Amino acid sequence: MPKKIRLGILGGGGDSLIGVLHRVASFINDNYEIAGAVFNADFDESLNFAKEIDVPVNRIYKDFDTLVEEELKLPEDERIQVCSILTPNFLHFPMARKLLDNGFHVICEKPMTTTYEEALILQKAKIKSKKVFAVTHTYTGYPMVRQMREMIKEGALGKIHKVDAQYYQGWINTIIHDKKKRASVWRLDPKKAGISSCMGDIGVHAFNMIEYTTGLQIKSLLCDFNYLYGDNQMDVDGTVLIRMDKHVKGVIRASQVATGEENGLSIAIYGEKGALKWEQEKPNFLYKLSDTEPLQVYRPGHAYNSALSLDGTKLPPGHPEGIFDAMANIYLGMARAIRGEKYNDGEFPTMQDGVRGLNFIESTVASHKQGNIWVNLD
Amino acid sequence: MPKKIRLGILGGGGDSLIGVLHRVASFINDNYEIAGAVFNADFDESLNFAKEIDVPVNRIYKDFDTLVEEELKLPEDERIQVCSILTPNFLHFPMARKLLDNGFHVICEKPMTTTYEEALILQKAKIKSKKVFAVTHTYTGYPMVRQMREMIKEGALGKIHKVDAQYYQGWINTIIHDKKKRASVWRLDPKKAGISSCMGDIGVHAFNMIEYTTGLQIKSLLCDFNYLYGDNQMDVDGTVLIRMDKHVKGVIRASQVATGEENGLSIAIYGEKGALKWEQEKPNFLYKLSDTEPLQVYRPGHAYNSALSLDGTKLPPGHPEGIFDAMANIYLGMARAIRGEKYNDGEFPTMQDGVRGLNFIESTVASHKQGNIWVNLD
Amino acid sequence: MPKKIRLGILGGGGDSLIGVLHRVASFINDNYEIAGAVFNADFDESLNFAKEIDVPVNRIYKDFDTLVEEELKLPEDERIQVCSILTPNFLHFPMARKLLDNGFHVICEKPMTTTYEEALILQKAKIKSKKVFAVTHTYTGYPMVRQMREMIKEGALGKIHKVDAQYYQGWINTIIHDKKKRASVWRLDPKKAGISSCMGDIGVHAFNMIEYTTGLQIKSLLCDFNYLYGDNQMDVDGTVLIRMDKHVKGVIRASQVATGEENGLSIAIYGEKGALKWEQEKPNFLYKLSDTEPLQVYRPGHAYNSALSLDGTKLPPGHPEGIFDAMANIYLGMARAIRGEKYNDGEFPTMQDGVRGLNFIESTVASHKQGNIWVNLD
Amino acid sequence: MPKKIRLGILGGGGDSLIGVLHRVASFINDNYEIAGAVFNADFDESLNFAKEIDVPVNRIYKDFDTLVEEELKLPEDERIQVCSILTPNFLHFPMARKLLDNGFHVICEKPMTTTYEEALILQKAKIKSKKVFAVTHTYTGYPMVRQMREMIKEGALGKIHKVDAQYYQGWINTIIHDKKKRASVWRLDPKKAGISSCMGDIGVHAFNMIEYTTGLQIKSLLCDFNYLYGDNQMDVDGTVLIRMDKHVKGVIRASQVATGEENGLSIAIYGEKGALKWEQEKPNFLYKLSDTEPLQVYRPGHAYNSALSLDGTKLPPGHPEGIFDAMANIYLGMARAIRGEKYNDGEFPTMQDGVRGLNFIESTVASHKQGNIWVNLD
Numbered sequence A, B, C, D: 001m002p003k004k005i006r007l008g009i010l011g012g013g014g015d016s017l018i019g020v021l022h023r024v025a026s027f028i029n030d031n032y033e034i035a036g037a038v039f040n041a042d043f044d045e046s047l048n049f050a051k052e053i054d055v056p057v058n059r060i061y062k063d064f065d066t067l068v069e070e071e072l073k074l075p076e077d078e079r080i081q082v083c084s085i086l087t088p089n090f091l092h093f094p095m096a097r098k099l100l101d102n103g104f105h106v107i108c109e110k111p112m113t114t115t116y117e118e119a120l121i122l123q124k125a126k127i128k129s130k131k132v133f134a135v136t137h138t139y140t141g142y143p144m145v146r147q148m149r150e151m152i153k154e155g156a157l158g159k160i161h162k163v164d165a166q167y168y169q170g171w172i173n174t175i176i177h178d179k180k181k182r183a184s185v186w187r188l189d190p191k192k193a194g195i196s197s198c199m200g201d202i203g204v205h206a207f208n209m210i211e212y213t214t215g216l217q218i219k220s221l222l223c224d225f226n227y228l229y230g231d232n233q234m235d236v237d238g239t240v241l242i243r244m245d246k247h248v249k250g251v252i253r254a255s256q257v258a259t260g261e262e263n264g265l266s267i268a269i270y271g272e273k274g275a276l277k278w279e280q281e282k283p284n285f286l287y288k289l290s291d292t293e294p295l296q297v298y299r300p301g302h303a304y305n306s307a308l309s310l311d312g313t314k315l316p317p318g319h320p321e322g323i324f325d326a327m328a329n330i331y332l333g334m335a336r337a338i339r340g341e342k343y344n345d346g347e348f349p350t351m352q353d354g355v356r357g358l359n360f361i362e363s364t365v366a367s368h369k370q371g372n373i374w375v376n377l378d
Helices: A017-028 A043-052 A064-073 A089-101 A116-129 A143-153 A179-184 A198-214 A323-338 A351-369 B017-028 B043-052 B064-073 B089-101 B116-129 B143-153 B179-184 B198-214 B323-338 B351-369 C017-028 C043-052 C064-073 C089-101 C116-129 C143-153 C179-184 C198-214 C323-338 C351-369 D017-028 D043-052 D064-073 D089-101 D116-129 D143-153 D179-184 D198-214 D323-338 D351-369
Strands: A005-010 A032-038 A082-085 A105-108 A133-135 A160-168 A220-226 A237-245 A248-255 A264-271 A275-279 A286-289 A295-298 B005-010 B032-038 B082-085 B105-108 B133-135 B160-168 B220-226 B237-245 B248-255 B264-271 B275-279 B286-289 B295-298 C005-010 C032-038 C082-085 C105-108 C133-135 C160-168 C220-226 C237-245 C248-255 C264-271 C275-279 C286-289 C295-298 D005-010 D032-038 D082-085 D105-108 D133-135 D160-168 D220-226 D237-245 D248-255 D264-271 D275-279 D286-289 D295-298
Touching (some): A017 D017, A032 A043, A064 A089, A089 A105, A133 A323, A133 A351, A143 A275, A160 A237, A198 A237, A198 A351, A220 A351, A237 A351, A237 B237, A248 B237, A323 D323, B005 B017, B005 B064, B017 B323, B082 B089, B089 B105, B143 B198, B143 B264, B143 B275, B160 B237, B198 B264, B198 B351, B323 C323, C005 C017, C017 C323, C032 C043, C082 C089, C116 C351, C143 C198, C143 C275, C160 C198, C198 C220, C198 C248, C220 D220, C237 C351, C248 D237, D032 D043, D032 D064, D089 D116, D133 D351, D160 D198, D160 D237, D198 D220, D198 D237, D220 D351
Parallel strands (some): A005 A032, A005 A082, C005 C032, C005 C082, D005 D082, D082 D105, D160 D248
Antiparallel strands (some): A160 A264, A237 A248, B220 B237, B275 B286, B286 B295, C220 C237, C286 C295, D160 D264, D286 D295
């Protein structure tokens, strides 16, 4: 294995949860070292954090543009190779674009951009750059999600005719029911948070999970949002009827007011010959249903799993790996791609996933705003 | 307690599953005796079955009209008091109507009628008759469903803002994917089975469960069916967006092609203060969710349950009661009503539930056929 | 099918839980009618109860001896054929013995007798009588327990090498921690309740479940009881090391102070090729484990189940049947035996199960009292 | 926060699973850097592995003694501060002893030593050294195990009267049933693997879990092993009756032939007022049972958890953390201790846990070999 990949980090300093997630994920398979960063908009805080976690302070930059400028001055074999973008959403697009244009690989937090239009522009930049790009639909990194994908690809379900995906959380209850809070929080301000709260933040994961596992594309949708209060302008709940083909239909359900739900992403795929079900909160159990055979429960690490699934498991069966490990699998695939090693479709979510996601989000808003009509995706 | 109630049975002879369910349910609380019957359209089979199960053959009649005619000749204290209608769907309406008009109480299998129009007519007949009428939305007889209703009534969830109900089965797969079978089976022939397969047979249970547990009414809906094949005219899968109020929304999902699902009815009700979830296949577990407290699992028979719930449990906690017991609870409530004893709302599903169900079914079909538009319920 | 079997009931009147269980179980498959009874030691209460549940009062007797005497005067085709003994434990033996001696079949609640010596005497009486005898180890009536037995019999697990059975309840906490209550309750008085509380009441079910499902016999055991307080003389908790063969070992764990446990009977059987696990509180799920294949979950009513299992299921998959249905299956097997019809081993627990159970209970007490030494069963 | 702690690694090179676990755990909270190592007995392999994972090769030593010698020559602020011992079991004792004697802190894989005698010697060395020592009972690092400990400490269960811990695996089936394999594998050779296989490798975790969560000490035990074959000398299965006090009893069950079990460690603690149950394979669910209240399910990351538990969670509720995170929590507590920061009992398993473990293992063997007699622990 070659030397560690030089990773730059944008955002994610201090107590940032997403910062911990990416940092740990990058360490897990011994593939990355943090070579430089702008951890924080405040340069001093950025420096202090670098000291705390022992990142060399000479490559902590005062801002993103400086990072790009200074790194480009370094010889290629010292220069940051890939940047993880963990900044506020509206910065994803300009940062990712500039990084690609300047020859850096990119790992971009979700949403990839704030609009579909930006996503398409970014896609062109990516193609032109010939760099590797990953968007962190983290949940696709779970071994049993990968197993789901591979089993479907190999025909375990036969022709798929129905999908049902859910992403239920309850955390926005503490905000939404309080008139002052819901008027002031950035999450519910379309100017700051983009056009969609619930569907943009979590519904899109359910969407991605469907396309990732089935290999099918959602062609059209009809969406109904719930704003819960007349003075709230952002969806906090929504249901989306989806069609993949004339006779292949399904539903995506997402909510931030599903009281008591923590991070309730789940998916069920039904086909002629069988079905597969998975829940994010019990990620190490994959259920295979049949009309005629006993239900089967697949577990990570067993030889009966696919190569793609086994690649994402580090310990023997019965040793629970979690979401850090799922993200680490994405970083692992990305490392292979950066090094030009062989890797497989499905090892990390790509630009294409990001583009599809924005297309989905804008379509749900369009459907809802026009009175719950059918809207085609590109 | 007075003497046993004299029960007449229409249909349900031989190996009929629904026959066993009603017969056992009627026995369970020692309230009923089978006084007469038309178990089968074939008189000889009816007689033989009566002998098998030791029902007096002198009150086995050759057909329904004869039963009514002959029973009316008997003195009131010998006459059948209540009839259970277990015949094919299209007979429910005429039989129920005639029974009510002639002074019999009625327990009617679902669907109560084949059209909403008939349901409204029957409702008038019922009111005029002053007789007791139950429609067998059996699942409402489970102690934990009753507990759900009572907890919501007492405000455990605060204002409800979202509901999600599912009824997934997979059994029609063996028919629908076979061109010959799907062309010939009565279930998928609109002339024989009515206007809806999936929504009429099972979706309506999910609908009823929502209204039963929340005490709210669904005001409008938008439905998308899946027929799966161009040559099939009946829904075998469908998703319904529902609205109970401007900001109270939800979804009903029903399928007969959810491969590997057995009898997957489940319901989740989310309110400002908490949520409740229940699954039919694990009926003795009721989950109470909170954003701030540990999840709670309610179990039947404990003193912490409501009176309505405890009334439906016969044994101490940990002794699983099942669907026969759920139906028996409905028969128990009905017995009290027939005897003029005190009973409570929620002890059995009424004519009103039947009427609402037909309104729902026809609305889903109307919505789908007009291109997935919003349709108001009455 | 012949006419209903004439059933006599001893005990079980009023609100008796065991009374409801047996009565309902006898009704469920349309095989029995209650022909006579001594529901209660108080003749008036017995009569009143008979009126309530519409049993002919002319065959309600003032006591057991009268019942036997009077019934014997009746012609054979009117006479009670089988009696269910639901009386206090110390009456089981004399009643069962007299019934057998006088040509009645017997369904006897557990424990069959209060001592092993009585059990052996009763066994002889049974053999001499040529009558059918069942002891109600109810849990063996569950379809998935039967499936477990059949799968093991057919070699699904290969050679068995380990068993682990548990029966945990918590109900005696409310008594045992209160000095007055524990001194006064009959359950903890060896003179009234027999030599063992926890092992005699519930541990013996776990014992029976092991022998029923595996077809193996427990040959020796070592037991440690917990009395919890120095002034308490009855076991409320105990663990039993068991040996079926030199290299086939296991453990039975029973408790009445397992706080919060309701009726936690479970069993796990491990063999060379696989394992089976089952829990009473989720009776319709049977887990098949393998070192190399995905875990399988067997569910009642599917064609993949054995004939013995399917015989115990009345409705299609997904319709939960419960403990009343388990007991009904035992009554069904008993009905076949009484009528001289073909039935299979395993349809109901026999005299032999009762004898083994008493042997087990006395052995656990002997082991504990002698300082936790190994004791052989016969 | 000070600079990273300089960590030395002994063993764990190449594809070693335990190596990955410790390395990742050390990275997760940004507290450690690998300063030196002997990854492998083969120096070249050690060097190659160091290159692969970018550890400076100048501090990769040819053997353990050289590492100690050379590191001692370095100034204190460059020298390795703590060593993780991941070598074969028989090396744990001499390495740990020498490290302590030379002023290094130690993180030692389990078993701490191969005999109780060694453990006592090591304990003295540790006390003399004033260094920090952790033994990796990894499972105590799970947030919900910590929550269990804290709830018990705060009296949530009242007086504890029963414990039941299980550690079931099935992996040795592939070896034990094959005469050649079982004769040749080092795991079943007492000369190589120590006096106990099943109890020494996994039973001891169950033992530790009981003492960790309850704060009680097991005072005596009676053990029965199963060797499964006459020609096998090592326990592959065993049950241990335990006593913490005259009326506080329990059981430890361990097996390596529990076919199909993966890593089935679980624990149940029953007290006067309630009970707590936890399973390693679903580590993020903690069950609180009560005789009178609904069962409660505690989940990590919620404010209702104790400080000790919350300290071990990095992400919000619903984001599953796993066994790498559990080990990382132990490394985190160790880091605080090494830096002389404030930390709490329970943040990592100590020398005392190691000593108790060896005492337990030797006692089980003594009990079994002497014919299943009671043996006192020190």
